[in-house]
Amino acid sequence: MxxxxxxxxxxxxxxxxxxxxxxxxxxxxxxxxxxxxxxxxxxxxxxxxxxxxxxxxxxxxxxxxxxxxxxxxxxxxxxxxxxxxxxxxxxxxxxxxxxxxxxxxxxxxxxxGSNSSGFGESSNGGSWRAGDLPKGYGDVTDQVDVKGSSLLNADNEFGGVGVLFDGSKPSGLQKGKAAEGQAKDWVESDTDEQLMLFMPFNSILKVHTLQITSLPPASEDDEVPMRPKTIQLYSNRPHILGFEEAEDIPATQTITLSEKDWDSTGTATIPLRFVKFQNVSSLVLFVVDGDGQGDRVRVDRLRIIGETGDKREMGKLEKIGDEHGE
The missing domain is CATH 3.40.30.10 (Glutaredoxin)
Incomplete structure (x- = not known):
């Protein structure tokens, strides 16, 4: 709507x-x-x-x-x-x-939250993003074609792909009554710990950094979902990859996260090999495994930091540049 x-x-x-x-x-x-x-x-x-x-x-x-x-x-x-x-x-x-x-x-x-327009994290309905922007780059998450995005192996009892790009403060960071009665505004994997996300963009992007927020509740219970550990990125794919297909295609970049990478807001800021992400029309993000012994992975928010270029012709994804670099 x-x-x-x-x-x-x-x-x-x-x-x-x-x-x-x-x-x-x-x-x-x-x-x-x-x-x-x-x-x-x-x-x-x-x-x-x-x-x-x-x-x-x-x-x-x-x-x-x-x-x-x-x-x-x-x-x-x-x-x-x-x-x-x-x-x-x-x-x-x-x-x-x-x-x-x-x-x-x-x-x-x-x-x-530190400007004359009066916005801030404490404002009802105000926008939220963890961490500072790298100098010279902006938040280009709005360039994600949400309607064209897709997610594999997600439990449909939780939020859909759109919640990943929502600008509101995650309910996992809200305490007491603020979080009561809210919808499950995050994504969890379903049958195992793997997730596959396809994100086409409305413009050709230079992608500098990814920010991933994951807020599993504190517990030693194996049923509690995990944070992502190994993430593979594939640039300029025309559609989402199957899990077996991803195993046969070299990733543009592979990222391994550890406990020290997550800040106090449950956000990991991941600088990319910028030379590999200069002309990006789409990204596939593959969560290979989670950090723990559980069977599920949780992702609350995803932010894309970089620059916008030419507007992409809608309905047409082109493979641009070297998409299979190490």
């Missing part, structure tokens, strides 16, 4: 600007070709970054909401206007890259 707010009156829009700290607004028209081109990107940003009362995405039909169009001086379509505390802070034309750059900056501010 779309999180984007469709504006039907000037009064509704005024109320939205008062109720949400940041509002990103798409001024469009049904007849506008460029508007239709940018619309899927806008919806993806909205789906991955919307935060109740903190960061809201809205759409204004320029043909039916002429009062709002006139009030904010919109003369071309599409136009994207960013409001903070009800005030215009930036206008962006129909350039998808510029739009994504501006919105990702807002999201990074939201996740950092």
């Amino acid at each position: 779309s999180k984007t707010v469709q504006i039907s009156s000037a009064a509704q829009f005024s109320d939205l600007l008062k109720s949400s700290r940041v509002v990103v607004t798409d001024f469009y028209a049904d007849w506008c070709g460029p508007c239709k081109v940018v619309a899927p990107i806008y919806e993806q940003l909205s789906a991955s970054l919307s935060r109740p009362n903190q960061l809201t995405f809205s759409k204004v039909n320029a043909d039916t909401q002429t009062e709002i169009v006139s009030q904010y001086g919109v003369t071309s379509l599409p136009t994207f206007i960013i409001f903070k505390q009800g005030q215009v802070v930036e206008k962006v034309g129909g350039d998808p890259r510029k739009l994504q750059e501006v919105v990702r900056k807002l999201a990074a501010e939201a996740e950092g």
Whole structure:
């Protein structure tokens, strides 16, 4: 279900600007070709970054909401206007890259918790990410095509693939009443400890770092799920791999995690061999085994850190570069 707010009156829009700290607004028209081109990107940003009362995405039909169009001086379509505390802070034309750059900056501010926009981990519904970003790189998790992603050997009693990219604070880090009654917002393997995740991207990425959060409860019970230990990454695959197929294909990189790699938030920050991940249209992440004697592995969140490049032609995954490097 779309999180984007469709504006039907000037009064509704005024109320939205008062109720949400940041509002990103798409001024469009049904007849506008460029508007239709940018619309899927806008919806993806909205789906991955919307935060109740903190960061809201809205759409204004320029043909039916002429009062709002006139009030904010919109003369071309599409136009994207960013409001903070009800005030215009930036206008962006129909350039998808510029739009994504501006919105990702807002999201990074939201996740950092130390900025003038007033976002923070303690805000209800606020976005969450563990650890600092490597200098010069940004969180590009919003570029994951969640609808096109798939997960093998996941227990369907827990969250689906979408929870891995959710920006909310994992329930495993919340205590007492804050965590009561919440859905199981993590992924666990099913028949054994292996998981296979396929992530296509909306743009060609340079992937610098992965952040994996795993929050199994403290217990010596063998039934308690484990954190991932051995992870294999495969770049630019056109589809998810089968488990037997993965055994026959050299991984782009193999990672072995130990207890010291997990910080106080249950997050492991994994620098990649950057030269191997320069032109990435998709990633397959294969959790080979877990760190312990159990039969299941748990993953709560996944973050991708890097840079975005050209927008990928949707529906077409190409093998780019050296995908089988050691």
